[in-house]
Amino acid sequence: MKARKCPACGKDVIGRTDKRFCSDECRIFYNNALRKRKRSRNRKQIRAIIGNIREMDEADAKNLLRLLERISKVFKIMSTFAKPREKRQ
Numbered sequence: 841m842k843a844r845k846c847p848a849c850g851k852d853v854i855g856r857t858d859k860r861f862c863s864d865e866c867r868i869f870y871n872n873a874l875r876k877r878k879r880s881r882n883r884k885q886i887r888a889i890i891g892n893i894r895e896m897d898e899a900d901a902k903n904l905l906r907l908l909e910r911i912s913k914v915f916k917i918m919s920t921f922a923k924p925r926e927k928r929q
């Protein structure tokens with residue numbers, strides 16, 4: 841059997857076969873870092889979109905913002921139907 845490596849610190853993971861991290865500290869550290877990276881990527885994308893909107897003429901920008909508002913409403917409605925993922929047998 842291949843030894844699994846902790847994705848946070850690289851040490852061997854000992855224990856259950858579905859265990860991914862060597863310790864709770866590593867699991868928390870890794871997931872926080874992942875979340876931070878995702879958040880900063882989202883922020884960068886939003887900043888880029890805002891920059892693009894500022895370069896548009898006013899009519900186009902207004903239309904785009906209206907469209908984005910409508911899309912976000914649809915996503916909100918969709919998320920109310922989303923169920924937590926069930927475990928596969």
Ligand SMILES: [Zn+2]
Nearest residue numbers: 846849862866
């Ligand atoms: Zn670790």
